[in-house]
Amino acid sequence: MKFFNVAGPCRPGRHYMLPPEPRLPEARELIEEGLYFVLHAPRQTGKTTTLDALADDLTATGRFLAVRFSCEDARVTGNDYAAAEELVLTAIREACATLDVPPDCLPPTTWPKVAPGSRLRVGLSAWAHRSPLPLVLFFDEIDGLTGASLISVLSQLRNGYTMKAAFPHSVALCGLRDVRDYKMASGGDPEGMQGTSPFNIKAASLLLNDFTFGEVAELYGQHTKETGQKFENAAVQRAFEVSQGQPWLVNALARHITRHMRVPVSEPITDAHMDEAVERLILERATHLDSLVDRLVEPRVHRVIEPILAGTNLPLDERYDDDLSFVRDLGLVTRGRPVQIANPIYQEVVVRVLSQAVERSSTPSHAPFSSRTDGSTFPGFSRSSSRSGRSTGRSWTSARPTTSSPASWSSWRSSSGW
Numbered sequence: 001m002k003f004f005n006v007a008g009p010c011r012p013g014r015h016y017m018l019p020p021e022p023r024l025p026e027a028r029e030l031i032e033e034g035l036y037f038v039l040h041a042p043r044q045t046g047k048t049t050t051l052d053a054l055a056d057d058l059t060a061t062g063r064f065l066a067v068r069f070s071c072e073d074a075r076v077t078g079n080d081y082a083a084a085e086e087l088v089l090t091a092i093r094e095a096c097a098t099l100d101v102p103p104d105c106l107p108p109t110t111w112p113k114v115a116p117g118s119r120l121r122v123g124l125s126a127w128a129h130r131s132p133l134p135l136v137l138f139f140d141e142i143d144g145l146t147g148a149s150l151i152s153v154l155s156q157l158r159n160g161y162t163m164k165a166a167f168p169h170s171v172a173l174c175g176l177r178d179v180r181d182y183k184m185a186s187g188g189d190p191e192g193m194q195g196t197s198p199f200n201i202k203a204a205s206l207l208l209n210d211f212t213f214g215e216v217a218e219l220y221g222q223h224t225k226e227t228g229q230k231f232e233n234a235a236v237q238r239a240f241e242v243s244q245g246q247p248w249l250v251n252a253l254a255r256h257i258t259r260h261m262r263v264p265v266s267e268p269i270t271d272a273h274m275d276e277a278v279e280r281l282i283l284e285r286a287t288h289l290d291s292l293v294d295r296l297v298e299p300r301v302h303r304v305i306e307p308i309l310a311g312t313n314l315p316l317d318e319r320y321d322d323d324l325s326f327v328r329d330l331g332l333v334t335r336g337r338p339v340q341i342a343n344p345i346y347q348e349v350v351v352r353v354l355s356q357a358v359e360r361s362s363t364p365s366h367a368p369f370s371s372r373t374d375g376s377t378f379p380g381f382s383r384s385s386s387r388s389g390r391s392t393g394r395s396w397t398s399a400r401p402t403t404s405s406p407a408s409w410s411s412w413r414s415s416s417g418w
């Protein structure tokens with residue numbers, strides 16, 4: 001029996017899931033053309049799920065060998081680029097071992113012994129040379145590499161791409177950051193690298209978007225098809241409103257209702273159920289939400305969030321723009337203008353965390369977050385004003401939320417266009 005997945009990538013046959021490839025329609029063409037590109041999106045948006053599906057499909061055509069592997073293990077290496085490239089090469093070999101790779105397409109039994117700083121390039125070249133199928137490599141969690149290690153990996157890819165010898169046909173770097181950041185990190189300003197960087201093409205930066213309303217309805221519809229239990233339209237609507245289609249949140253809400261609240265399958269799922277799921281989700285503060293909260297103590301995150309909550313003008317300087325693009329990449333704020341917290345659930349979590357910090361140091365004054373356009377309060381959220389979530393032990397007292405500061409449902413609605 002399938003279920004709503006909230007723990008890592010979705011697996012076909014096990015989890016309710018949207019077909020991943022249509023979420024990234026441009027990728028196939030870039031790969032066919034032998035281009036190198038960046039896929040970026042905040043955490044838990046479906047990057048790994050999508051890359052796995054794409055890799056399986058590409059390999060199934062019999063025309064490519066496509067492999068996704070994670071650079072996460074190399075996080076501990078810091079600037080030790082020799083250790084980092086070793087771990088990346090190990091990750092590639094391990095990923096191949098989990099796939100049904102024809103023996104002649106496997107990486108060489110041992111990677112060529114050459115000087116550190118060129119082992120990845122020479123290793124990939126040797127592999128591409130021996131493999132009868134063009135290689136397509138997805139470097140997942142590329143953010144795991146930092147400093148000299150990231151520079152080394154990127155410049156080896158760049159050098160390999162531009163040299164005449166065999167090299168992987170297409171490469172995707174997958175992480176939170178956009179292509180510009182990798183160009184900078186690999187030692188050149190974006191313009192200066194034109195012509196030499198494989199990542200210099202504007203089209204080579206793909207963003208994985210959150211779900212549309214139709215996609216949320218389609219995903220929930222899979223549960224209806226499997227169990228007969230309906231999601232009322234108002235429930236789907238509410239799920240979309242509070243999550244703005246953030247894929248993990250969409251699944252987590254449905255999981256609360258179907259698993260933890262155990263609404264009998266003979267009953268339809270209503271907006272009231274969804275409201276309760278929102279409240280439970282916020283109180284539970286799963287890792288997904290906690291990892292965002294952890295970011296609130298960072299000064300650059302603080303600099304972006306504070307004026308949004310306080311309703312004051314956003315600073316107009318270059319440092320703010322850098323901070324903003326960082327906080328956008330985290331998925332904490334919207335990409336378009338006006339800049340807002342990305343969705344009402346995140347907003348509520350942020351406000352509650354900040355209010356708790358304020359409450360600990362002064363008289364409580366947390367105003368309810370949610371008044372709907374019809375003037376009624378959002379039941380799940382309004383309960384929060386009298387109930388505290390788990391304490392985080394953090395303080396951010398300068399961003400004290402007031403009655404007028406956190407966006408109300410109506411201001412959220414009007415400015416985000418729904």
Ligand SMILES: Nc1ncnc2c1ncn2[C@@H]1O[C@H](COP(=O)(O)OP(=O)(O)O)[C@@H](O)[C@H]1O
Nearest residue numbers: 005006008009017018044045046047048049251
């Ligand atoms: N195709 C999909 N259909 C439905 N939900 C998805 C899909 N892809 C991802 N998700 C949701 O997003 C979560 C994170 O997926 P994952 O692929 O690990 O994202 P990322 O690699 O961006 O962190 C999953 O646990 C699931 O809740």
Ligand SMILES: [Mg+2]
Nearest residue numbers: 047048049140
């Ligand atoms: Mg992932």
